[in-house]
Amino acid sequence: MGDIAENETSFYSNAEGYWKEVPPTVDGMLGGYGSISSIDINGSKAFLQKFLGEGEGKTGTSCALDCGAGIGRITKRLLLPLFNTVDLVDVTQEFLDKAKTYLGDEGKRVGKYICNGLQDFVPETGRYDVIWIQWVIGHLTDDHLVEFLRRCQKALRPNGLVVVKDNVSYEGVVPDEVDSSVCRDLEIVHSLVGRAGLRIVYEEQQMNFPKEIYQVHMLALR
Numbered sequence: 001m002g003d004i005a006e007n008e009t010s011f012y013s014n015a016e017g018y019w020k021e022v023p024p025t026v027d028g029m030l031g032g033y034g035s036i037s038s039i040d041i042n043g044s045k046a047f048l049q050k051f052l053g054e055g056e057g058k059t060g061t062s063c064a065l066d067c068g069a070g071i072g073r074i075t076k077r078l079l080l081p082l083f084n085t086v087d088l089v090d091v092t093q094e095f096l097d098k099a100k101t102y103l104g105d106e107g108k109r110v111g112k113y114i115c116n117g118l119q120d121f122v123p124e125t126g127r128y129d130v131i132w133i134q135w136v137i138g139h140l141t142d143d144h145l146v147e148f149l150r151r152c153q154k155a156l157r158p159n160g161l162v163v164v165k166d167n168v169s170y171e172g173v174v175p176d177e178v179d180s181s182v183c184r185d186l187e188i189v190h191s192l193v194g195r196a197g198l199r200i201v202y203e204e205q206q207m208n209f210p211k212e213i214y215q216v217h218m219l220a221l222r
């Protein structure tokens with residue numbers, strides 16, 4: 001992963017320190033790009049709805065997990081409208097505290113608020129129809145990402161799906177010293193998914209994002 005992750009402890013502690021200083025708002029979650037939130041959510045909804053519904057092989061709608069959930073931007077507009085119960089996991093306690101008011105009345109259907117780093121978090125076996133992992137994989141080292149994806153696979157219900165939605169670089173691993181993360185190219189993401197023993201069921205690029213930001217891809221895995 002290059003020098004940035006050479007010292008794993010500081011890779012994680014620097015990221016934690018960075019997020020503690022970010023305001024608990026949609027704009028904060030999106031690095032100042034709060035204005036793209038609706039395009040993002042609509043793209044995710046169209047993507048996810050290909051798998052949901054009645055019938056053989058369809059993904060259920062009882063429980064979802066929002067990973068690196070922040071204040072619950074995705075939980076509020078994508079997951080709570082589609083699933084009976086949603087759990088949130090994030091390393092920043094302040095964001096989860098904010099989620100409790102930000103989610104409003106529908107927040108009653110949150111199952112658990114879990115404050116933990118994904119590198120340590122073990123999701124409950126067989127609990128989730130969908131595990132949504134957006135804009136957070138760059139905060140995990142390669143090995144931790146592979147191991148986390150493996151644990152996610154075990155946490156799926158029958159016909160469940162893990163969805164990764166994240167920035168992809170044009171080529172190689174691009175470090176971000178500011179928030180202590182990395183951006184990987186699609187080939188590297190594919191190889192890490194393969195190492196985790198997951199299969200790519202479907203993949204799509206998010207369209208209509210501003211030209212100056214990274215390309216964003218959605219991968220459905222199981």
Ligand SMILES: C[S@@+](CC[C@H](N)C(=O)[O-])C[C@H]1O[C@@H](n2cnc3c(N)ncnc32)[C@H](O)[C@@H]1O
Nearest residue numbers: 019029068070073090091092117118134135139
């Ligand atoms: C760019 S924000 C995205 C938030 C949310 N996924 C969204 O799209 O609105 C990244 C989030 O990841 C969280 N985070 C950073 N490192 C993490 C880690 N190692 N484990 C869990 N969450 C982490 C941050 O606290 C922050 O809420």
